[in-house]
Each structure stands twice: as structure tokens, then as C-alpha cells.
Amino acid sequence: MRIAVGSDHAGYRLKQLLADHLSGLGHQVDDLGTHSEATVDYPEFGAAVGRAVTAGEAELGVCACGTGIGISIAANKIDGVRAAVVHDATTARLARAHNHANVVCMGGRIVGDEVAIDAMDTFLTTEPVGGRHQKRIDEIAELEAR
Numbered sequence: 675m676r677i678a679v680g681s682d683h684a685g686y687r688l689k690q691l692l693a694d695h696l697s698g699l700g701h702q703v704d705d706l707g708t709h710s711e712a713t714v715d716y717p718e719f720g721a722a723v724g725r726a727v728t729a730g731e732a733e734l735g736v737c738a739c740g741t742g743i744g745i746s747i748a749a750n751k752i753d754g755v756r757a758a759v760v761h762d763a764t765t766a767r768l769a770r771a772h773n774h775a776n777v778v779c780m781g782g783r784i785v786g787d788e789v790a791i792d793a794m795d796t797f798l799t800t801e802p803v804g805g806r807h808q809k810r811i812d813e814i815a816e817l818e819a820r
């Protein structure tokens with residue numbers, strides 16, 4: 675699977691960990707930065723990941739900042755992005771299954787390495803559930819059109 679990853683400085687270490695993990699699983703990882711722990715602003719990186727997903731350059735996106743929150747807000751400004759902050763495998767599973775999240779965000783200052791990897795693996799192996807959930811996703815898309 676093609677996966678775009680991005681972070682700010684506070685999520686850099688976690689982004690590298692997840693990128694290495696994903697590459698090890700055989701995924702094609704596109705690292706959109708940042709590329710060091712020098713201070714940067716998270717919006718451009720969240721937007722870059724979101725744009726890669728909505729342009730079809732990546733099937734899923736992975737974002738990290740200190741909390742996962744700021745970069746998720748930025749990614750969600752791109753129409754078609756459903757970026758979800760997750761903290762563990764349970765929130766990762768539900769974000770993918772119920773919210774059809776196409777970008778998963780985590781906090782480098784919040785989640786431990788093993789928890790983050792479990793969440794990542796769960797996100798990748800969970801399929802979106804249609805039915806009543808699809809209707810809600812369609813309603814979100816309608817909000818974008820306004």
C-alpha cells in the first residue's frame with residue numbers, strides 16, 4: 675500500500691518509527707517531512723499528507739505532532755480527508771471502521787512506541803464498515819460542498 679507520512683518536530687521521532695515499521699511491512703512510504711527535530715509548524719505537513727491522499731498519490735496517510743491534534747486539524751482542512759487522532763488500537767479500529775478515516779494521527783508526546791505500532795497495525799487491517807456509517811460519511815462530504 676502507498677502511505678504518506680508527515681509530522682512536525684514533536685512528532686518526528688514517532689513518524690520515523692511508524693515509517694520504518696510500515697516499510698518493514700512492505701508498504702511504499704512517502705515521507706513528506708519534517709526531516710529533523712528542528713522546530714517547524716505542523717499545518718503544512720498535515721496539509722501535505724491530506725493532499726497526497728486526496729490526490730490518489732497515497733491510499734492512507736499517517737501524521738504525528740506532539741498530541742496528534744494540531745496536525746489532524748490541518749489535514750482535515752483538505753476536502754476529502756478524514757483525519758482521526760487515535761491513542762490506541764481501539765480508537766484506531768473505530769476511526770477506520772466507523773469514521774472511514776483515511777489519515778491516522780498520533781501524538782509523539784502522548785502514546786508510547788508499542789501502543790503506537792499496535793494502533794498503526796490495527797488501522798491498516800481494519801476495513802471501513804458501510805451501512806449506517808456510510809450515510810454519515812456522505813453527510814460529512816456534503817458539509818464540504820457548502
Ligand code: RB5
Nearest residue numbers: 684739740741743744745
Ligand atoms: C508543538 O510544540 C506542538 O504544539 C504540536 O506538535 C502539536 O502538539 C499541536 O497540536
